[in-house]
Structures are given as structure tokens and as C-alpha cells.
Amino acid sequence: MTFSPSKRPQLNRLTRTVTPSNIFPTKQEGVLIGGQIYWNPATVANPHGCIIGGSGAGKTQTLKAIAWEVSRLANVVIIDFHGDQELPGETCYHVNMKSNAGINPMRLNLDQEGGGPNLRAIELAILFKKTLTLGANQEAKLLDCFKHCYFRRGISQESHESWLKVPPNFSDLENLLEEMAGEDKEAEKLRLKLSTIFEYGIFNKSQPLNQTLTRWNLSKLPPQLQAIAGDALAQQLMNDHRLSGEHGIPTPKTVLFIDEAKELGHSKALDRIAADGRKYGLGLWVASQSSRHISKDVLTNTFTKLILPVDSSELPVTARTFRFSEEAIANLNPLESLVRFGKNANKVNVTPYYQRNTP
Incomplete structure (x- = not known):
């Protein structure tokens, strides 16, 4: 259906839908969205999707429904910022001060052409600069500290075999900064800046493995720690799938689901998944109240887009971004x-x- 710039049809008044078989497959081949519309990750251009909807529009219920159906076709990983994405049969890792499960952002990408300790140190320094608003001197100091933590564990950029050693975690970083703080004022400032992260301790604990249906419950963490933890999980997923090589079949091996994508900001890890994930069998579904919370790279590389009712202030940008009329969006009801x-x-x-038919 083509919309002219002038008189655009109101999609909510459509009496007939055009459903080409290669886009809207049969129930046996795809995931029901609703009505007679199905999403088949094996037939669309890529297995990525985004959902935009305001408060009360049904965004969380929609994402949860798709995640549940996809879990019958592929592995599913859910990064849950609000603690409301629970699914039957899941393995849930609660990440908080008192939990046993942690996340290690210092885990290495083992790709010999694009991984190793130096690259990960740089990625982490950039992420922390953005998340914690570090100054240039603090960023440089943190970069050196990350590199030194790997060095102390006997891990070097030159020795690929050393990358297989147990990586450092934030206990190593905290100990190093404490040692340096007495004689290095910049290290002391950095230690104070990171004190809340060290106190929570979630980056000091062992990280469990993803299962066939895994939910990471980050709802008890403050926003800054949510952003770091979520980015680390997404980055690790992309690295692991890339290391396994090209997937070779249309249906993805794993699909990552993220509600309230604004908590991750414009994550470089999500940009990488949207751009290259399909090739390595990794799909991505994100949901947010505004398209402004999702990076241009993710929106551009996402084939499937669902627009639910949005706040009136979001109508113009939503209409422009997704090529629907403001009137068509404004006339939508919840779900x-x-x-x-x-x-x-x-x-x-x-x-x-x-x-849905759930146990």
C-alpha cells in the first residue's frame, strides 16, 4: 500500500488487507501477531523487529507474546529492565546486590581478528565515559586500568592462547585502584566515581550461561548499572554468535528481546546486532515508548515494525519515521x-x- 503525501488513507478503517504469502506466512510457519498477520523469521529480510507504543498501549504484552512464540522456534534471551517479562519454562537470572548471578563486562571477544583485551578495554572505557560522564583524564586512566587488569591475569593482545584464561572482573579493577589511590590523585577520583558500582558487586560475581529461554532480570539495578549490564550481555551475544561463524539457514539461532530500550541508550552493541546479527543467526527485537530511544542504525536495519498508540507529543516523529499518517496512528486503540x-x-x-496458549 502506497501513501500519498496529501490524502493518506486511514489504516484503521481498512476493510481489506493484502497479505502476500512470502510476507505473511501460515500459522504453521510463523509467529502470530494478531488477526491473520504472522511474522516468519525465515522469510523476512532479517529477523529484527521494533515495537513503539506509549504507556498503556500494550507494548509489553505484544513483545512478551512474540518472545513466547519465538521461543518455540529459536533460543530466546530477554534483557528485562522492569521485571515484567516472565515466561513459562524460563531460566531467570536475578542480578542484584544479594543475588549469586553476576555479569562480567570484562569477558573477552575471542575473535582473533576483532577481539582481545586491548579492544575490550577501549570499548569499556568508551561505554563508561558515556554512562558515567567521565572526563578525558578519567577515561584515559580507566583505559589503562582495564588493560593492566588483563595483564595481571596473564592475558595479552599478542598471545591469543592467553585469551582463554579466566578474565578479570571488577574485583580486580577495585583492588588495582585502591593500590594506586595513595599516590595517584586521578586514580582516587576514579575509585570514588566507581564506588557505587563496586558496592553493588554485580560485576564481581560469576556469570552463568544462557539457556534455551533465558531472562536477565535487571530491574533492581539503578539505570547506570542497567545500561552497563545490558550492553555487556548484548555485546557478548553478538561476539559468541560471530565466533560460531555464519549461520547458513534463514531461521535465527537466537533472538534477543529488550523492552524499554531507552535504558540502553544508543548502544553500539545493538547497532552491531542489527547490522550483522542476521548473518550469524542472531535476531533482535526492541520496544520503547519513542523511536527517539532507538538508534538510527537499529531502525534502519529492522525489517519488521509495529506501531501501537503513542503519546500525542510523539505523533509527528512517529509518523515521519515509520511512514504512516499522524491520523492513522492517532486513531489506534490499545493493542x-x-x-x-x-x-x-x-x-x-x-x-x-x-x-496466548501458554502453560
């Missing part, structure tokens, strides 16, 4: 969605998670 598969657009009543 009504405009669905775009590439150039094909339809309106659908979403079947929410609570109406």
Missing part, C-alpha cells in the same frame, strides 16, 4: 497496531500474551 514489513503495511488487532 491495535500498524504493522510494517518492509514496504508492506497492515493494521492488526494484536493478540496479547495473556490470550
Whole structure:
């Protein structure tokens, strides 16, 4: 369906939907969105999707429903910032001050052409600068400290075999900064800046492995720690899939789901998954209240887009970004969605998670 700049049809009044078989497959081949509309990760251009919807629009129920259905076709990993994405049969890792499970952002990418301790140290320094608003001197000091932590563990950029050793964690970083603080004022400032992170201790604990359906519950963490933890998990997923080589079949091996994507900001890890994940069998679904919370790279590389009702202040940017009329979006009711598969657009009543056939 083509929309002219002038008189655009109101999609909520469509009496007929065009559903080419290569885009909207049969139930046996795909994931039900709602009505007669299905999403098949094996037939679309890429296995990525995004959902935009305001408070009360049904965004969380929609993402949860798709994640549940996809879990029957592929491995699913959920980064849960609000603690409301629980699914039957999941393995849930609660990450907080008192939990046994942790996340190690210092885990290495073992790709010999694009990994190793030096690159990871740089990535972490950049991430911490953005998340914690570090100054240039603090960023440089933190970069040196990350590199030195790897060095102390006998891990060097030159020796690929050393990358297989147990990586350092933030206990190593905290100990190093404490040693340096007495004679190095910049190290002392950095130690104070990171004191909250050290106190929570989530980056000091062992990190469990992802299972077939895994939910990382980060809801008890402050926003800054959520951003670092979520970015680390997404980065690790991409690294692991890339290391396994090209996937070779259309259906993805794993799909990552993230509600409230704004908590990650414009994550470089998500940009990498959106750009290259399909090749290595990794899909990505993100949801947010505004398209402004999702990077341009992720939006550009996402084939499937669902628009639920949004706040009136978001109407102009949502209409421009997803090529729908403001009127069509404004007339949506909760759990009504405009669905775009590439150039094909339809309106659908979403079947929410609570109406799905779950145990």
C-alpha cells in the first residue's frame, strides 16, 4: 500500500488487507501477531523487529507474546529492565546486590581478528565515559586500568592462547585502584566515581550461561548499572554468535528481546546486532515508548515494525519515521497496531500474551 503525501488513507478503517504469502506466512510457519498477520523469521529480510507504543498501549504484552512464540522456534534471551517479562519454562537470572548471578563486562571477544583485551578495554572505557560522564583524564586512566587488569591475569593482545584464561572482573579493577589511590590523585577520583558500582558487586560475581529461554532480570539495578549490564550481555551475544561463524539457514539461532530500550541508550552493541546479527543467526527485537530511544542504525536495519498508540507529543516523529499518517496512528486503540514489513503495511488487532496458549 502506497501513501500519498496529501490524502493518506486511514489504516484503521481498512476493510481489506493484502497479505502476500512470502510476507505473511501460515500459522504453521510463523509467529502470530494478531488477526491473520504472522511474522516468519525465515522469510523476512532479517529477523529484527521494533515495537513503539506509549504507556498503556500494550507494548509489553505484544513483545512478551512474540518472545513466547519465538521461543518455540529459536533460543530466546530477554534483557528485562522492569521485571515484567516472565515466561513459562524460563531460566531467570536475578542480578542484584544479594543475588549469586553476576555479569562480567570484562569477558573477552575471542575473535582473533576483532577481539582481545586491548579492544575490550577501549570499548569499556568508551561505554563508561558515556554512562558515567567521565572526563578525558578519567577515561584515559580507566583505559589503562582495564588493560593492566588483563595483564595481571596473564592475558595479552599478542598471545591469543592467553585469551582463554579466566578474565578479570571488577574485583580486580577495585583492588588495582585502591593500590594506586595513595599516590595517584586521578586514580582516587576514579575509585570514588566507581564506588557505587563496586558496592553493588554485580560485576564481581560469576556469570552463568544462557539457556534455551533465558531472562536477565535487571530491574533492581539503578539505570547506570542497567545500561552497563545490558550492553555487556548484548555485546557478548553478538561476539559468541560471530565466533560460531555464519549461520547458513534463514531461521535465527537466537533472538534477543529488550523492552524499554531507552535504558540502553544508543548502544553500539545493538547497532552491531542489527547490522550483522542476521548473518550469524542472531535476531533482535526492541520496544520503547519513542523511536527517539532507538538508534538510527537499529531502525534502519529492522525489517519488521509495529506501531501501537503513542503519546500525542510523539505523533509527528512517529509518523515521519515509520511512514504512516499522524491520523492513522492517532486513531489506534490499545493493542491495535500498524504493522510494517518492509514496504508492506497492515493494521492488526494484536493478540496479547495473556490470550496466548501458554502453560
